[in-house]
Amino acid sequence: MTHIRKAVFPVAGMGTRFLPATKSIPKEMLPLIDRPLIQYAVDEARAAGIEEFIFVTAAGKGALEDYFDTAAALEQRLQQNGKTAALAALERTRMPEGTLSFVRQNTPRGLGHAVGLAKRLVGNEPFAVLLPDDVIRAPHGALAQMVAAHRETRGHMVATMDVPREQTSSYGILDVASEKGRLAHARGLVEKPRPDIAPSTQAIVGRYILEPSIFGRLANLGPGAGGELQLTDAINADLPDVGVNGYRFEGERFDCGSVQGFVQATVAFVMDRPELRDAFCMFMADRTAPLRNVA
Numbered sequence: 637m638t639h640i641r642k643a644v645f646p647v648a649g650m651g652t653r654f655l656p657a658t659k660s661i662p663k664e665m666l667p668l669i670d671r672p673l674i675q676y677a678v679d680e681a682r683a684a685g686i687e688e689f690i691f692v693t694a695a696g697k698g699a700l701e702d703y704f705d706t707a708a709a710l711e712q713r714l715q716q717n718g719k720t721a722a723l724a725a726l727e728r729t730r731m732p733e734g735t736l737s738f739v740r741q742n743t744p745r746g747l748g749h750a751v752g753l754a755k756r757l758v759g760n761e762p763f764a765v766l767l768p769d770d771v772i773r774a775p776h777g778a779l780a781q782m783v784a785a786h787r788e789t790r791g792h793m794v795a796t797m798d799v800p801r802e803q804t805s806s807y808g809i810l811d812v813a814s815e816k817g818r819l820a821h822a823r824g825l826v827e828k829p830r831p832d833i834a835p836s837t838q839a840i841v842g843r844y845i846l847e848p849s850i851f852g853r854l855a856n857l858g859p860g861a862g863g864e865l866q867l868t869d870a871i872n873a874d875l876p877d878v879g880v881n882g883y884r885f886e887g888e889r890f891d892c893g894s895v896q897g898f899v900q901a902t903v904a905f906v907m908d909r910p911e912l913r914d915a916f917c918m919f920m921a922d923r924t925a926p927l928r929n930v931a
């Protein structure tokens with residue numbers, strides 16, 4: 637049985653939609669409540685059994701590397717001051733030594749290019765890709781659900797969700813050959829098709845399990861949508877040989893690459909936190925009362 641041990645996190649993007657905040661902070665370090673985006677992706681990967689974490693970074697992303705370091709002086713001070721809750725909060729940033737690697741993308745040439753840079757670190761085994769912008773709130777981590785399904789299917793697997801047809805041009809879209817439960821067998825993938833030519837409304841969400849054959853395809857990839865090297869195109873090129881399944885995960889996805897999605901995710905996660913929820917609901921009820929009266 638192949639165990640998915642490695643995950644690639646493409647984190648080289650500039651985060652222009654969050655300027656000026658992202659002028660000096662990587663967008664993956666922006667916090668949803670009190671945890672940076674990257675923490676949600678890493679937690680989801682760990683819950684799926686991932687043991688090695690490969691970050692494709694770029695200039696200005698140093699804070700991401702520091703975040704997973706042991707903060708000896710800070711921990712000592714918290715210990716001395718008896719701040720046990722604060723110490724416990726640091727627990728989830730602790731990664732076993734030697735399990736993180738960083739590879740640099742020097743030019744922003746697209747997601748396909750970024751994933752291709754992880755080739756040497758991944759080697760010849762199936763691996764996961766997680767886009768930290770896509771935050772998934774799920775009873776069981778979305779990647780863990782996919783890993784379980786992949787044991788049966790093999791081949792490439794992409795997470796999917798249904799989107800309104802007018803939004804197809806924001807996503808990779810599946811051309812669905814057949815469906816069984818949460819699985820959709822694809823006969824093709826198209827990156828960001830216009831709504832009138834999109835083959836379906838089943839969209840790719842930023843979770844992938846890829847066979848190592850993808851690296852050969854990535855190496856030979858020409859520019860696709862937006863002039864970038866698209867991961868979707870590489871998967872599509874490999875489809876006749878390897879097979880591709882969409883997996884309609886159980887859970888709710890937030891597009892934290894957009895300000896609106898980020899705010900919505902913040903609210904959703906506040907509602908999961910009993911110590912924050914009640915006061916927040918009262919505050920919102922108060923704030924939204926005038927709007928409701930108008931309606």
Ligand code: G1P
Pocket residue numbers: 747767770806807808809827828839840841842866867868
């Ligand atoms: C990327 C992928 C796209 C996928 C999306 C999910 O696009 O290229 O296929 O649907 O992530 O978030 P991006 O949002 O980076 O433009």
